[in-house]
Amino acid sequence: xxxxxxxxxxxxxTQKAGKLEDLITPPYDVIxxxxxxxxxxxxxxxxxxxxxxxxxPSDTDKDNQYTRAAEYYKQWLxxxxxxxxxxxxxxxxEQEFSAYGQRFSRKGILCTLQLEDYRxxxxxxxxxxxxxxxxxxxxxxxxxMANFSSIFAIYTDKTNTAQQLFDQVQGQKPSMDxxxxxxxxxxxxxxxxxxxxxxxxxxxxxxxxxxADGHHRYETALEFQREMAGKGFxxxxxxxxxxxxxxxxxxxxxxxxxxxxxxxxxxxxxxxxKLRSIYKTVDLPLHDLTSTAGIEKSAQAIVDxxxxxxxxxxxxxxxxxxxxxxMFSIRRTGEKYKPEKSAEWNSLDVTILQEKILNQQLxxxxxxxxxxxxxxxxxxxxxxxxxxxxxxFQASFLLNPTQTSEVIAVAGxxxxxxxxxxxxxxxxxxxLVINPLDK
Numbered sequence: 001x002x003x004x005x006x007x008x009x010x011x012x013x014t015q016k017a018g019k020l021e022d023l024i025t026p027p028y029d030v031i032x033x034x035x036x037x038x039x040x041x042x043x044x045x046x047x048x049x050x051x052x053x054x055x056x057p058s059d060t061d062k063d064n065q066y067t068r069a070a071e072y073y074k075q076w077l078x079x080x081x082x083x084x085x086x087x088x089x090x091x092x093x094e095q096e097f098s099a100y101g102q103r104f105s106r107k108g109i110l111c112t113l114q115l116e117d118y119r120x121x122x123x124x125x126x127x128x129x130x131x132x133x134x135x136x137x138x139x140x141x142x143x144x145m146a147n148f149s150s151i152f153a154i155y156t157d158k159t160n161t162a163q164q165l166f167d168q169v170q171g172q173k174p175s176m177d178x179x180x181x182x183x184x185x186x187x188x189x190x191x192x193x194x195x196x197x198x199x200x201x202x203x204x205x206x207x208x209x210x211x212a213d214g215h216h217r218y219e220t221a222l223e224f225q226r227e228m229a230g231k232g233f234x235x236x237x238x239x240x241x242x243x244x245x246x247x248x249x250x251x252x253x254x255x256x257x258x259x260x261x262x263x264x265x266x267x268x269x270x271x272x273x274k275l276r277s278i279y280k281t282v283d284l285p286l287h288d289l290t291s292t293a294g295i296e297k298s299a300q301a302i303v304d305x306x307x308x309x310x311x312x313x314x315x316x317x318x319x320x321x322x323x324x325x326x327m328f329s330i331r332r333t334g335e336k337y338k339p340e341k342s343a344e345w346n347s348l349d350v351t352i353l354q355e356k357i358l359n360q361q362l363x364x365x366x367x368x369x370x371x372x373x374x375x376x377x378x379x380x381x382x383x384x385x386x387x388x389x390x391x392x393f394q395a396s397f398l399l400n401p402t403q404t405s406e407v408i409a410v411a412g413x414x415x416x417x418x419x420x421x422x423x424x425x426x427x428x429x430x431x432l433v434i435n436p437l438d439k
Contacts, residue, residue: 001205001207001208002114002116002122002123002204002205002208002209003201004111004112004113004114004200004201004204004243005088005114005201005238006089006112006191006192006197007085007089007112007235007238008084008085008087008089008436009084009085009435010077010082010084010146010435010436011082011083011085011432011433011434012431013080013083016079017043017076017081018043019178020178021178021179022043023043023045023046023047024046024047024178024180024186024430024431024432025039025046025047025048025051025052025430026427026429027149027214027427027428027430028137028149028430029216030379031051031052036048036052045072045076045081047430047431049068049072050072050144050434051149051431052065053065053066053068053072066139066142066143066144069144070144073144082434084436085190087192089190089191090110090191090196090197090200091109091110091111091189091190091191091432091433092107092110092166092169092170092188092191093108093109093110093187093432094107094108094166094170094185094186094187094188095108095184095185095187095250095426095428096187097182097183097185097250097426098183099252100252105249106244106250106251106252106426107162107244107250108152108244109162109165110150110188110241110242110243110432110433111240111241111243112235112238112239112241112435113151113153113209113239113241114238115218115221115225115237115238117222121208121414122209123153123208123211123218124209124210124211124411124412124414125210125218125416126210126212126407126410126421127416127417127419127420127421128215128416128417128418129215129216129219130216130370130372130419132372133216134216134220137216137217137220138220138223141221141224141437142224145233145436145437145438146434146435146436147240147434147435147437148430148431148434149214149240149428149430150214150240150428150430150433150435151213151214151217151239151240152211152212152213152214152241152242152244152424152428153209153210153212153214153243154209154210154243154245154246154407155204155207155208155210155244155246156207156208156246156247156408157203157245161199161203162245162248163245163248165200168193168196169189170189174187174189175188175189180429182426184426186429186432188432188433204243209241209243210407210411212244212407212422213423213427213428217239218239224236235436235437235438236437239435240433240434240435246404251404251424252424252425253401253422253423254401254423255379255399255402255423256378256423257377257379257380257396257398257399258358258375258376258377258396258399259375259376259395259396259397260362260364260374260375260376260393260395260396260397261392261394262373263362263363263364263374263394264363266362266394268321268394271318271361275318275328276326279328280329280331281326281328281329282326282327283326283327284301284317284324284325284326284327285323285324286298286301286302286325286385287301289385292382295382295386296382298385299380299382299385302317302325302327302381302385303381303398305317305327306399307400309327310329312331312332313330313332314330314331314332314349315327315328316328316329316330316352316353316357317397317398317399318397319384319388319398320388320394320395321388325398330356334347337351338351338355342410342413344406344413344415345413345415345417348406348410348417348421349399349402350399350402350417350420350421351418353397353399354418357397358375362374369419377420379423379425381398384396384398401423402417402421407422
């Protein structure tokens with residue numbers, strides 16, 4: 001089944017580069033333009049220049065974000081800002097964070113994973129991907145010959161052997177220890193003990209791996225592997241991944257909210273009346289929405305209402321402006337919205353929202369989602385409200401999170417969920433370890 005390996009990672013030399021807090025970023029796909037600018041300003045060797053470089057009107061085929069990333073990467077290695085690990089290593093990665101009013105610790109092992117075609121049923125996806133994002137990541141890999149950010153994947157081990165391996169190293173001082181701008185703690189132990197490495201490889205040898213976050217990066221790595229086949233670059237057959245057990249108590253999933261705009265003839269009042277006539281509905285009064293604090297308080301009230309709603313229904317909340325939101329509930333009937341899909345796929349909240357509301361009521365079908373002109377996503381409930389208040393979006397739809405058990409049930413049937421069905425929190429940060437593909 002899954003083949004995992006230690007590798008000689010590339011890391012920052014903090015004596016030359018500065019504090020790790022000033023060098024890391026989230027993964028590329030959640031970095032806004034404003035955030036990108038802030039990371040550029042934070043430190044001249046921040047990983048942003050490799051992971052998500054700026055673009056300029058003057059860019060050419062020979063001078064662009066990808067060529068500049070390659071040049072920075074080469075220079076930083078030559079200057080000793082980055083260094084190669086002396087020996088093949090595993091990277092034991094613990095994140096400590098707050099969510100749902102509690103404190104959690106999530107433990108993962110960062111390693112490289114043998115690339116497998118999805119047809120082999122070893123590495124299993126659960127979400128659809130978009131061509132544009134893969135084209136971007138492929139250009140970056142071609143120019144830099146490296147994985148700058150880790151894929152996040154899960155596996156199932158009821159014995160939680162990984163925790164036993166962690167117990168052997170956590171008494172030691174971590175090689176990296178920092179707290180990021182969001183108050184999330186990151187600790188990494190570099191593990192070169194052959195006995196621990198062998199136990200990890202043995203543990204994973206009969207496991208399937210489910211991609212939790214990083215589908216675009218995994219499929220890009222598969223494409224790059226095909227391009228490099230026969231050229232002698234063995235490491236192109238592997239990809240950097242952080243693996244977390246589904247039984248890890250710190251495995252937290254947040255929902256991803258839908259925001260719609262550019263819907264022709266959109267009539268908020270008409271849509272509300274239609275939903276009231278079809279489904280069970282409740283008007284949710286909101287707090288003062290003229291301040292950020294009021295918006296956040298209102299957003300939390302919606303999230304709480306959804307979490308407490310009757311689970312015999314698929315529960316959603318629509319906000320179209322004003323001082324109240326509409327919660328509507330669709331009874332769970334086992335209806336197959338897409339007959340060719342399994343019962344597990346058809347019973348997902350994201351499926352119901354996509355098929356019965358976005359598609360049937362607003363005309364946002366497969367084609368429109370692929371084009372990306374009518375639908376956007378956010379993991380921040382406050383932003384979902386604020387974007388409507390500002391007039392940038394016509395409506396936002398909030399829902400409960402998809403559960404990991406649902407991810408595995410759907411993926412195990414060889415199916416993919418609608419795009420942006422899950423948001424595993426927190427994200428793995430980029431910049432702790434780089435996987436070089438040219439050595």
